[in-house]
Amino acid sequence: MxxxxxxxxxxxxxMLERIQASSLDDLFSAIPKSxxxxxxxxxxxxxxxxxxxxxxxxxxxxxxxxxxxxxAGSYDHYTPSAVKALLSRQEFLTSYTPYQPEVAQGTLQxxxxxxxxxxxxxxxxxxxxxxxxGSTATAEAMFMAHSETxxxxxxVSATMxxxxxxxxxxxxxxxxxxxxxxxxKNGVTDLAFVKENHSDKMGLIVQNPNxxxxxxxxxxxxxxxxxxxxLFIINQEGQSLALVKSAGEWGADIATGELxxxxxxMAFGGAYIGYLATKHQLVRKMPxxxxxxxxxxxxRRAFVLTLQAREQHIRRAKAxxxxxxxxxxxxxxxxxxxxxxxxxxxxxxxxxSMRGAHYLYxxxxxxxxxxxxxxxxxxxxxxxKANFDLERFNEELLNDGILGPLVLDGQKALFAVTEKRxxxxxxxxxxxxxxxx
Amino acid sequence: xxxLYDKLIFDLSKKGRIxxxxxxxxxxxxxxxxxxxxxxxxxxxxxxxxxxVRHYTNVSQKNFGVETGFYPLGSCTMKYNPKINEELATLxxxxxxxxxxxxxxxxxxxxxxxxxxEMLAEVSGLKAYSLNPFAGAHGELAGLMIIKAYxxxxxxxxxxxxxxxxxxxxxxxxxxxxSGFDVVEIKSNIDGTVNIDALKEVLSDExxxxxxxxxxxxxxxxxxxxxxxxxxxxxxxxxxYDGANLNALLGKAxxxxxxxxxxxxxxxxxxxTPHGGGGPGSxxxxxxxxxxxxLPNPMVVKEGDRYTFKKPEDTIGQLGTFYGNTSxxxxxxxxxxxxxxxxxxxxxxxxxxxxNYIKESLKDVYELPLQGHAMHEFVFDGLKDxxxxxxxxxxxxxxxxxxxxxxxxxxxxxxxxxxxxEPTEVESKDTLDDFIQIMRQVAEEAISQPDIVKTAPHHxxxxxxxxxxxxxxxxxxxxxxQTK
Numbered sequence: 001m002x003x004x005x006x007x008x009x010x011x012x013x014x015m016l017e018r019i020q021a022s023s024l025d026d027l028f029s030a031i032p033k034s035x036x037x038x039x040x041x042x043x044x045x046x047x048x049x050x051x052x053x054x055x056x057x058x059x060x061x062x063x064x065x066x067x068x069x070x071x072a073g074s075y076d077h078y079t080p081s082a083v084k085a086l087l088s089r090q091e092f093l094t095s096y097t098p099y100q101p102e103v104a105q106g107t108l109q110x111x112x113x114x115x116x117x118x119x120x121x122x123x124x125x126x127x128x129x130x131x132x133x134g135s136t137a138t139a140e141a142m143f144m145a146h147s148e149t150x151x152x153x154x155x156v157s158a159t160m161x162x163x164x165x166x167x168x169x170x171x172x173x174x175x176x177x178x179x180x181x182x183x184x185k186n187g188v189t190d191l192a193f194v195k196e197n198h199s200d201k202m203g204l205i206v207q208n209p210n211x212x213x214x215x216x217x218x219x220x221x222x223x224x225x226x227x228x229x230x231l232f233i234i235n236q237e238g239q240s241l242a243l244v245k246s247a248g249e250w251g252a253d254i255a256t257g258e259l260x261x262x263x264x265x266m267a268f269g270g271a272y273i274g275y276l277a278t279k280h281q282l283v284r285k286m287p288x289x290x291x292x293x294x295x296x297x298x299x300r301r302a303f304v305l306t307l308q309a310r311e312q313h314i315r316r317a318k319a320x321x322x323x324x325x326x327x328x329x330x331x332x333x334x335x336x337x338x339x340x341x342x343x344x345x346x347x348x349x350x351x352x353s354m355r356g357a358h359y360l361y362x363x364x365x366x367x368x369x370x371x372x373x374x375x376x377x378x379x380x381x382x383x384x385k386a387n388f389d390l391e392r393f394n395e396e397l398l399n400d401g402i403l404g405p406l407v408l409d410g411q412k413a414l415f416a417v418t419e420k421r422x423x424x425x426x427x428x429x430x431x432x433x434x435x436x437x
Numbered sequence: 438x439x440x441l442y443d444k445l446i447f448d449l450s451k452k453g454r455i456x457x458x459x460x461x462x463x464x465x466x467x468x469x470x471x472x473x474x475x476x477x478x479x480x481x482x483x484x485x486x487x488x489x490v491r492h493y494t495n496v497s498q499k500n501f502g503v504e505t506g507f508y509p510l511g512s513c514t515m516k517y518n519p520k521i522n523e524e525l526a527t528l529x530x531x532x533x534x535x536x537x538x539x540x541x542x543x544x545x546x547x548x549x550x551x552x553x554x555e556m557l558a559e560v561s562g563l564k565a566y567s568l569n570p571f572a573g574a575h576g577e578l579a580g581l582m583i584i585k586a587y588x589x590x591x592x593x594x595x596x597x598x599x600x601x602x603x604x605x606x607x608x609x610x611x612x613x614x615x616s617g618f619d620v621v622e623i624k625s626n627i628d629g630t631v632n633i634d635a636l637k638e639v640l641s642d643e644x645x646x647x648x649x650x651x652x653x654x655x656x657x658x659x660x661x662x663x664x665x666x667x668x669x670x671x672x673x674x675x676x677x678y679d680g681a682n683l684n685a686l687l688g689k690a691x692x693x694x695x696x697x698x699x700x701x702x703x704x705x706x707x708x709x710t711p712h713g714g715g716g717p718g719s720x721x722x723x724x725x726x727x728x729x730x731x732l733p734n735p736m737v738v739k740e741g742d743r744y745t746f747k748k749p750e751d752t753i754g755q756l757g758t759f760y761g762n763t764s765x766x767x768x769x770x771x772x773x774x775x776x777x778x779x780x781x782x783x784x785x786x787x788x789x790x791x792x793n794y795i796k797e798s799l800k801d802v803y804e805l806p807l808q809g810h811a812m813h814e815f816v817f818d819g820l821k822d823x824x825x826x827x828x829x830x831x832x833x834x835x836x837x838x839x840x841x842x843x844x845x846x847x848x849x850x851x852x853x854x855x856x857x858x859e860p861t862e863v864e865s866k867d868t869l870d871d872f873i874q875i876m877r878q879v880a881e882e883a884i885s886q887p888d889i890v891k892t893a894p895h896h897x898x899x900x901x902x903x904x905x906x907x908x909x910x911x912x913x914x915x916x917x918x919q920t921k
Contacts, residue, residue, distance in 0.1 A: 002780040004517060004709075005787055006865035012787075015794045015866060019810070024786040027793060027810045028689050030658040035690045037782075043556045046777025049521060056771065060530025062545030066538065073758045074536050080457045082486055084527075086493045094503035094518050096510055097715035100843050102834070102897040106500030107714035110493070113446050116915035120479040126913050129715070132571035135758045143615070163758045166734075170754035174582050174616040215473045245475050258758070268546050269536030269759025270571070271717035283911070289715065293918060294907035297892075301443060302899040306907040312574070312611035317601075317620040322611035325572035325705070329713030332493075339446050339489045340456035343481040348461065355464040377469050398542065403535055423462045 071416025108303030123248025134258025137274030187374030203231035213381025222251030242350035263337025287321030352419035511857025514706035547744030562693025576701025576720030629655035666696025685813035688782025819854025
């Protein structure tokens with residue numbers, strides 16, 4: 001017997017009798033003999049619980065938990081304990097997509113709450129139920145722009161996360177769309193290039209704060225892009241939405257990005273959650289699931305997946321997106337996190353990240369071992385130029401249990417600070433810089 | 438029991454309440470230039486931790502989960518999600534690791550990635566896997582991109598079409614479109630299997646490949662799979678395996694040996710990771726030796742004792758910011774190590790046994806359109822006695838009253854009253870017997886008191902919903918509800 005396999009020999013026998021099969025093998029007569037396995041799988045033997053637990057702990061120990069000063073798409077934030085505790089409730093964890101709404105009101109309700117919060121954060125009118133991650137959500141936003149404008153070229157700012165750009169390029173290439181990279185100018189999107197080149201494009205995608213942590217100025221951009229009916233798409237990371245002007249406020253058409261910062265661990269890059277919110281006019285171009293409100297036959301308020309005519313299981317080859325599973329449970333994590341920190345805490349924690357980053361920035365400049373690269377406003381990430389060997393410095397930090405900045409082009413360092421970093425940790429990092437020979 | 442709790446988290450909000458505890462540092466305050474700042478705070482709720490915990494506990498109780506009761510949802514493989522998977526996959530040595538750490542500090546994670554892909558390759562008879570795709574449909578997208586990249590590399594640029602049987606999941610044709618192919622849909626045989634003549638008719642030098650689920654969505658194994666593979670390969674196309682129904686084959690057969698070139702596997706189906714109310718899932722994509730260099734970037738390889746990232750030479754490119762849903766594939770890894778070679782091969786036969794047991798026990802009252810042994814799932818085409826007008830939807834809703842989740846209904850599309858039942862191997866005979874008894878009772882009710890069935894459910898927290906109203910007057914967020 002095995003703990004997940006309940007049948008006794010007698011039961012198997014009785015069941016086979018009911019089926020009028022002579023053996024379990026007999027059930028597979030439809031599979032040609034030539035295709036039936038002749039030997040067992042060449043995989044390791046089963047481990048008992050104790051052995052497996054030890055094995056996994058050993059594997060976990062082969063990874064080093066560090067004091068993190070690196071971001072670039074994944075951030076080490078404080079998460080209240082209630083998030084994980086509630087996420088582990090089996091009613092949330094083990095349920096299927098809410099296609100039977102009468103027994104899935106729990107999932108549907110939190111999706112509705114999640115959508116409400118995303119709309120608040122982005123100042124947009126409608127949000128879907130989540131996407132895989134920030135980069136795929138952004139690529140899907142491009143599909144929306146393509147579908148809306150019927151144009152094939154899109155402007156993508158060079159100041160976006162390079163991996164997000166790569167994902168957009170992958171999605172574009174296979175669908176015969178073309179990505180035109182907008183060059184960077186002093187760390188921000190070259191808007192003069194946009195002005196010159198946008199008229200025949202489906203729109204513009206930017207990231208804000210951008211890859212270098214810089215908060216960009218999009219004054220006039222939405223009007224410019226709309227002049228030729230293009231769409232303006234802003235990718236914005238979760239915590240920054242507390243302080244940095246949102247997509248809705250900039251007049252963008254689609255707000256998208258990564259929400260890992262809001263209640264999800266770094267977890268080696270996944271599972272995360274992308275968001276996608278838009279204007280009323282574009283709701284029918286939206287990918288993924290959307291939850292709405294209705295009533296049951298007794299007039300009782302109820303939640304239900306709606307506007308499904310957009311989706312693959314209805315439209316099949318004509319669907320604008322192939323997404324089916326999304327990151328539902330992580331949408332719940334974000335919803336619970338935002339409820340716990342609330343209206344004021346969301347801002348307070350973002351301010352702490354920003355203050356910590358600016359403190360570190362100033363202290364590093366004081367060491368005279370770093371010089372500014374861009375004189376631009378930033379949120380909680382920034383780039384400085386080092387006058388020493390950054391790679392060797394990072395190795396030394398590693399020995400002290402610190403993950404230093406991401407090194408860009410050899411001499412530039414991309415730092416990130418979140419509210420989780422104590423002043424002592426920040427000061428310790430600065431001391432390491434001072435002492436580095 | 439009908440739960441009366443119907444508040445939204447926003448309804449609990451009281452100005453000034455907080456649900457977290459954090460002491461700010463004593464640092465100089467900084468502000469962005471006014472024109473770059475957001476103008477007003479997001480209207481998030483202001484609640485205590487206990488408010489949040491009680492609220493979401495109440496909300497959770499409006500859900501049916503695998504641990505609540507039997508979930509015979511066809512093609513969804515609703516297995517038990519083992520507790521040890523949860524405990525071990527969330528160790529801090531996995532969850533507190535930044536994705537851009539140096540390789541020497543992530544050897545454990547890279548080892549799990551590598552060994553998981555090796556085990557999946559062995560189980561499916563392919564050469565290598567990428568765990569980067571986030572879900573089944575994302576794996577399909579990756580697989581189709583590989584097909585395209587393969588033909589392009591051979592400078593075979595005419596191949597712009599993908600064949601999809603009409604019995605396929607909706608994601609198949611949608612994935613083909615999104616990856617830039619034209620979809621050629623072929624009519625299936627009555628049992629959902631590929632119609633060889635229809636296939637021959639569409640094969641040409643414009644065909645890039647064929648997507649197939651095997652066993653198919655009617656729970657029938659494609660007995661002509663070798664001929665199908667030969668035909669497609671003979672015409673220069675590749676064969677794509679949709680792994681949605683792989684559970685049936687565990688221990689019995691490998692897609693790679695049937696001639697499939699590319700597969701995706703839903704770890705949240707066959708390998709026991711939780712569905713999470715619709716994700717996160719994980720959809721690893723696997724390929725034959727010939728196609729390894731087209732896999733998404735990055736892949737994980739082993740060099741001596743060391744695990745390292747590698748960019749495949751002809752990679753289709755980046756499919757996500759990092760390396761897929763790590764926390765999900767660690768769970769699948771724990772499951773694979775728990776079952777091991779001794780038990781993994783029992784899964785398919787026992788899942789198939791369970792499906793056939795239900796089928797044989799109910800076929801006198803439910804219409805069984807396909808005779809013979811089913812695989813891990815099967816389809817009833819509604820009630821045998823349809824005289825009272827009770828439809829599949831009604832039966833599905835009535836089951837909810839009895840504490841069962843409904844089967845997958847109205848899919849596959851080839852049976853008008855389709856009711857697709859998949860019990861998986863984890864359910865005991867007792868559970869199946871109880872379910873069978875309730876299914877018979879519902880069939881009996883459908884004749885003796887059809888109105889009760891037609892108006893079901895009666896005992897759920899909400900009853901049948903007005904879905905048309907939700908579409909006509911979309912209320913998609915809390916603010917819409919307030920201004921209604």
